[in-house]
Amino acid sequence: MTQQRGEETRARILAAAVKRFAIAGYNAASVDDICAAAGVSKGAFYHHFPTKQAVFLALLEGWLAMIDMGMEAAHKGTVPETLVHMTNLLPTVFASAENRLPMFLEFWLQASRDETVWQAVIAPYHHYQEYFAKLVEDGIAEGTLKPVDAQAAALLIVSLAVGLLLQCVLGPKDADWQNAAEQGIQILLKGLAN
Amino acid sequence: MTQQRGEETRARILAAAVKRFAIAGYNAASVDDICAAAGVSKGAFYHHFPTKQAVFLALLEGWLAMIDMGMEAAHKGTVPETLVHMTNLLPTVFASAENRLPMFLEFWLQASRDETVWQAVIAPYHHYQEYFAKLVEDGIAEGTLKPVDAQAAALLIVSLAVGLLLQCVLGPKDADWQNAAEQGIQILLKGLAN
Numbered sequence: 279m280t281q282q283r284g285e286e287t288r289a290r291i292l293a294a295a296v297k298r299f300a301i302a303g304y305n306a307a308s309v310d311d312i313c314a315a316a317g318v319s320k321g322a323f324y325h326h327f328p329t330k331q332a333v334f335l336a337l338l339e340g341w342l343a344m345i346d347m348g349m350e351a352a353h354k355g356t357v358p359e360t361l362v363h364m365t366n367l368l369p370t371v372f373a374s375a376e377n378r379l380p381m382f383l384e385f386w387l388q389a390s391r392d393e394t395v396w397q398a399v400i401a402p403y404h405h406y407q408e409y410f411a412k413l414v415e416d417g418i419a420e421g422t423l424k425p426v427d428a429q430a431a432a433l434l435i436v437s438l439a440v441g442l443l444l445q446c447v448l449g450p451k452d453a454d455w456q457n458a459a460e461q462g463i464q465i466l467l468k469g470l471a472n
Numbered sequence: 473m474t475q476q477r478g479e480e481t482r483a484r485i486l487a488a489a490v491k492r493f494a495i496a497g498y499n500a501a502s503v504d505d506i507c508a509a510a511g512v513s514k515g516a517f518y519h520h521f522p523t524k525q526a527v528f529l530a531l532l533e534g535w536l537a538m539i540d541m542g543m544e545a546a547h548k549g550t551v552p553e554t555l556v557h558m559t560n561l562l563p564t565v566f567a568s569a570e571n572r573l574p575m576f577l578e579f580w581l582q583a584s585r586d587e588t589v590w591q592a593v594i595a596p597y598h599h600y601q602e603y604f605a606k607l608v609e610d611g612i613a614e615g616t617l618k619p620v621d622a623q624a625a626a627l628l629i630v631s632l633a634v635g636l637l638l639q640c641v642l643g644p645k646d647a648d649w650q651n652a653a654e655q656g657i658q659i660l661l662k663g664l665a666n
Contacts, residue, residue: 390577426659434652437639440634444635449594469659
């Protein structure tokens, strides 16, 4: 198997797993189902992933890496400008989370009973918390933000993002979530900015 | 069965169900388990609840009613004062949500596949959204809040509460959630208040 061929196979397995998990749920979707949908052998599957759980963790990692890349790209200008740019990421994040609620719930349920997986799911929260605390500190240093408690402000920003995401996943059509996020950041910035 | 006796039995079933759901999870806890833990017959159980799902819905309702009572009690003085009072509710809300994550996840998973239950779970979100939109409108009318978009401000407040609650359930020891909520409301109020 050439390296390029191997990467194509890996990508096909991941794409098939997204669909199977979304349709059947994480528990009900078997490795056989995923292999059939991807058109790969079980040998090829296990060459790339030791378990079904490893596929899910790779999907989670890919989703978080996409968010990180977007956050890096939004990091332009002053800190208040960066926070406003970040709301432009939300349509993509919201769209990628939509219709995956049963899958997320089933996986979290498993994670809540498995310490290793739990850490993989929890680690991103800590990462975002630190990222925004640093951003708020930068804003205070550059004089665009008031001298607030950076940890508290970061928790507020992360809570807002988590709350919006959860509500959007629960009821995608209940509100204009993009507009809600933009207005939310504007109100927050009135409290935070100099 | 006297009415008082009936109410005692109902309360015993609910208390036993809380424990069984928390220990075994919603799916694994059977009606037999709950009856044994409550020391009641299956006949008595079915006199009060048609299904195990009805027990869960009654628990959810009781939890939300407790939050509503607390919110009513916090409704004193100006709107900014009311919002600050409400953070005093959080220790109780956080404590009652702790250790119940597997149960919540399993129930939401079921709810995500059952339209009727889904509506029962989603309805509270709409209720809180309307409650806070009205509160923000009152604040604008009394002159303590800026003339912001009341729906957007309400969504911000509800998102903050949902985000804090979810993060607290995921990692109860990761932060001082009570302090985080108080600081969050203070930053929010700097953006909202006149």
